[in-house]
Amino acid sequence: MxxxxxxxxxxxxxxxxxxxxxxxxxxxxxxxxxxxxxxxxxxxxxxxxxxxxxxxxxxxxxxxxxxxxxxxxxxxxxxxxxxxxxxxxxxxxxxxxxxxxxxxxxxxSPWGILTGIRPTKMYFYLSALGFSADEIRERLVAVYGLTPAKADLVRAVAQVEKPFLNNPADQVGIYIGIPFCPTRCHYCSFASYPLSTHGHHVPRFLEALAREIQAVSACLQSTGLKVNCLYVGGGTPTALPDDAFESLMHLLPQSFRIPAQGEFTIEAGRPDTISPRKAMIIKAAGANRVSVNPQTMHDKTLAIIGRGHTAAEVCRAVECIRAAGIATLNMDLIAGLPGETRDDMAQTLAAIQKLAPENLTVHTLAIKRAAQWRHNLADYDLPSADETAAMVELAAQVASRMGMHPYYLYRQRFILANLENLGFSLPGNESPYNIQMIEERQTVVGLGGGGVTRLVRPESGKIERLFNPKCPATYVSRIEEIISGKVKSIESLFH
Ligand code: SF4
Incomplete structure (x- = not known):
């Protein structure tokens, strides 16, 4: 050292x-x-x-x-x-x-002096000052120290994002956090509590969430705000018992009217939580995008990282989503998982290609403080920076062969090899919610466990953030205070 x-x-x-x-x-x-x-x-x-x-x-x-x-x-x-x-x-x-x-x-680092998690914001900052796309690329390399490949990536992503960033000021997004999963993956840093130890909180959590949904819905109506995207994440929302999941899926479209061209995503990250019935409930609620997240298609790695499912279950979950007729399927992968090489990534990508998702999100492994394995990381055989970079490069090549383009991009602290997370999409299937989360041009109201609200001031673009507790018991005990604070903030911003 x-x-x-x-x-x-x-x-x-x-x-x-x-x-x-x-x-x-x-x-x-x-x-x-x-x-x-x-x-x-x-x-x-x-x-x-x-x-x-x-x-x-x-x-x-x-x-x-x-x-x-x-x-x-x-x-x-x-x-x-x-x-x-x-x-x-x-x-x-x-x-x-x-x-x-x-x-x-x-x-x-291929990202030079940029340490922020949103490199495309730099592109839009320079663009707003009047620099052309070529001038921005030149500056990203010369002034910010990006490699030419990363500068090209920023430009490509920004050009896809641009048409999504001029929504009228009365449009908002909604995020609903369901902080439960069947088990906790070793690398997880999200709001996620295993159902085996926290399942008894589910009924009261859902009652509190229903109150928050109804209060925010009424507030949006009284302020004249319109919802253009709704994202249900967590955790794994599909880990809820069937009846509880169905009640929530009934309530959402009644409370938030999403236009036909809008996005309504359900995270079904753990494929073992999807069944034909769950897929039909999702479809009946009007959701048009589901995320099934294999991370890798190697059972050995899935066991090492504590995912608690197999690659075969990924294929079964995708069959359910396709049979239900849900329009857009996203699949998340992680580059840099323990014991994996670029050959493992190539095999995973070949399996994903057969499943033909419309979106593919390639994360680079990040070692977060809240992750369980931080205490015994030395026991995990993490690939080298070069090997991880080769996996990311391979994923980009395969996504391109699948007809996809990169459409959103972000970086994280403690990410392997100083790389990035990159979302790919077939043209026309991009997730506007993901773009808004990165560019922060539109208000997104976060509800439920770990929900983060980003209120964007229409006149200045300044952002105010409100945080819901991640812990379901704390969320339930503070629900009245959470609702009144949120409603007051939305009203003061948009009245
Ligand atoms: S499925 Fe996702 S949210 Fe749930 S424990 Fe694993 S990484 Fe965390």
Whole structure:
């Protein structure tokens, strides 16, 4: 583990330099001890009419490296003056990145200095300032340090997303969180409680949820807001007992009227929770998109990660969805699962290709703090960064052969090989909900366990977030307070 001491002569930038250093080397120790480790300094810095210039120095045990960054682009008049600090911070980060690459000989993250989870937001920020698609791509590589392949990906995704981002201000999305699953997968960090230990909470949870649904429905009607997408996630909503699931599926279309071209998705992540009856209930409720998530089609890996189902059950679940006539099927995969190689991914993709989903979402494994396996991660044989990157690349090639294009993109902390999660779709089957969740241009009201509400101010685009408790017992005990706070916030924003 490398130790670094950071010095920076630019007021307020030391934290920025530290963060970039940790982005490059998450294991690094940053210490104030002058005698220890490498010294990382930003020596000079000027910003004036001729642009930006800075010199950074990296002093190792037996060498000293210096790097000069000169940038005239920072003065482009299309940038608002108010954003100057932000651009200076970005240039300092780029200087750090270049020095670290030279000093360590390591390859940089393919995402360069971008640490946010939504790289396409940068594209739309520059686009709104008047930069063309080519100019943005150029800047993503030169100023933000993205590889040309990632810059092309950002541009491709942004161009698919664009038509979904100009909805009228009276449109909102709804998310319903059902925080129960048959068992908890070892890597899971979602609001998910095993039915074996928390099943007794289901009846009271659903009563509280019905109250929240009715209150939000009435509030949307009184404020004149219209729902254009409804997403039921969790957890695994289809893990609910048949009768309870059916009651919920009756209530939703009565409470939220989704237009014919709108999206109504049900997460059925665990394929062993889908039956012909559940699929028919989903269809009868008017849902037009279901997500069945194999993660891998290898039973051995499914057992290692605690999924509690088999690849054969994935195929049976897909048969149920197809037999019920539900229009869009999404399937989630994870690249970087323990013990897997690019050959395993190739076999999984071949099996998925036969099932012919309209959407395919390829996640890269992220090691989250809330995941059960964080405590004994060393027992899991995780693939290397190169192997994981090869799996992601392979998935993109197969998705393209299936006629799909990438349509939404996000990154996570602690993601293997600093990669990304990428949603693919056949043209015309994109999930508007997923796009709205990433771009945050439209209000999404989150209900149920772990539901997050993002209220987007129509005049400024500023976002206010409200969080429902993940724990079903806490949700039930606080339901009146949750409802009144949410209704008040929606009314104050849209009245
Ligand atoms: S099915 Fe999904 S939500 Fe449920 S435990 Fe597994 S990862 Fe978590």
């Amino acid at each position: 490398a130790c670094y001491r950071v010095q920076c002569n630019i007021a307020g930038q030391e934290e920025n330099v530290r963060n970039m250093l940790l982005t490059f080397d998450p294991q690094a120790q940053i210490t104030a001890d002058a005698e220890q480790g490498f010294v990382f300094e930003v020596l000079t810095f000027e910003h004036g009419e001729r642009g930006f210039s800075a010199i950074g120095r990296f002093s190792g045990s037996d060498s000293v490296l210096e790097e000069r960054l000169i940038d005239c682009e920072i003065g482009d008049p299309r940038y608002p003056e108010a954003d100057l600090d932000r651009r200076i911070r970005e240039r300092i980060r780029l200087l750090c990145l270049r020095l670290m690459i030279r000093a360590t000989g390591q390859t940089a």
